[in-house]
Amino acid sequence: MLSLKRIYTTIGLVILTVVLIIVAFTTWYTVDESDQAVILTFGKAEEAITEPGLHFKLPWPIQNVEKLSKETFSLQFGYEAKDGEIKDFPNETKMITGDENIVLADLVVQWKITDPQKYLFNAENPQKILYDSTSASLRSIIGSSKIDDALTSGKAEIEADVRELLSSLVEKYDIGISILAVKLQDVELPNKDVRKAFTDVTDARETSNTKINEAQKYRNQKLNEAKGEEEAIKSRAEGEKTARLERARGDVAVFNELYDEYKNNPDITRERLVLETLEQVLPTAEIYIMNDDGNTMKYFPIRQMEKEQPKPPEDEGSEENE
Incomplete structure (x- = not known):
């Protein structure tokens, strides 16, 4: 009896030690700045924990912790860039435009988890849903666009339309994901x-x-x-x-x-106007003022006197100044 009691005691101590160890290691957890956590109480999700630092909870198996990243993820559609190498998937990127031309289009989608509870429990594989939604959105927009727009100046408009359609699909599926950006990588002919x-x-x-x-x-x-x-x-x-x-x-x-x-004075004015007119019409003609008092005609040679009149001597001082 003593040996059996000792055995039971030893087993009890072992069980207690295990329980204490479980309690010691499962009643606390840490959240990094780039993470967010969801507390599960018997499998039921509680509110998300986004504040970084040390946190406490009930021991396992009462409560568990699921951690998810708050960083931005990239979804590569139609290609895969890994270890510096790019692998294309032409079967996924081949699609037809609105004017019945075939093009190869691939793109990258920037997304992040905004609702951890929905991301964990509203869908079995939310990333697969996101990939299929991206494919459907891109094919829908390319299918309503002309080939000139897809290959040249219409890429920005196509990106905006794909992002709008993809965001509406993701919101409809309610998988806790938000679309941040959509960028066409290559659109080319096959x-x-x-x-x-x-x-x-x-x-x-x-x-x-x-x-x-x-x-x-x-x-x-x-x-x-x-x-x-x-x-x-x-x-x-x-x-x-x-x-x-x-x-x-x-x-x-x-x-x-x-x-x-x-x-x-009409007479005088008339004569003056006649003389001025003659000077203008006949500038080289000589004009004589004559007086006829009978048989003898006398005149006064004004022009000839002007010609014969000596010129005044020039001023020597003025010449020196010149």
Whole structure:
């Protein structure tokens, strides 16, 4: 009996020691800054723990801890980059565009776990659901796009549409995942000859756009020059208009003065106007003032006297100054 009691006592001590060890090692856990944890009480998920540091819980098997990363994950669709090597999966990336052309399109999706409870329990394999949703979203958007948009300038719009559709699908499946970004890696044609032909078409389009831009630049330059010339002509016309108006006003003022003099002394004014007109019409003709008092005609040679009159001596001082 004593030996059996000792055996029971020893077994009890062993069991107690095991229980104490389990309690000692399973009643606490740590959460890193890059992790988040979910407490499971008899398999039922409690609220998530996101604060880093040391935390306590009930011992196993009452409560367990599931840790998930808070970092951003990358989903590579259509290829796999591993150890510096890239492996393509053309069967997954081959799809048809809206204008019935075949293209190869692959992309990368940036995502993270935002609801650990849903990620753990709402789906058996949430990453597989995400992959299939990415494939469906990309094929749907490419299927409604033209090949020119998929290969050239429409990639940004395709990325935005794929992200919007993929986010709506993930939200509908409610698997605790959020989509951060979608980036098309390569969109190309499956045949080399077709790729070359399309490249030639793209180069021709770029050359055409360049020529159009150059023509537009030349057109703008000529328009600016024409506008400048137009402004110069208008400015000269305004100046000529002002000058003619001023001359007209001056002529009117002179005419009014002559008219006043004519009213006071019509004969004298008439003779003066005749003489001034003759000087303008016949500038080289000599004019004589004559007096006819009968048989003898006398005149006063004013022009000849002006010619014979000696010139005054030049000032020596002025010559020295010159």
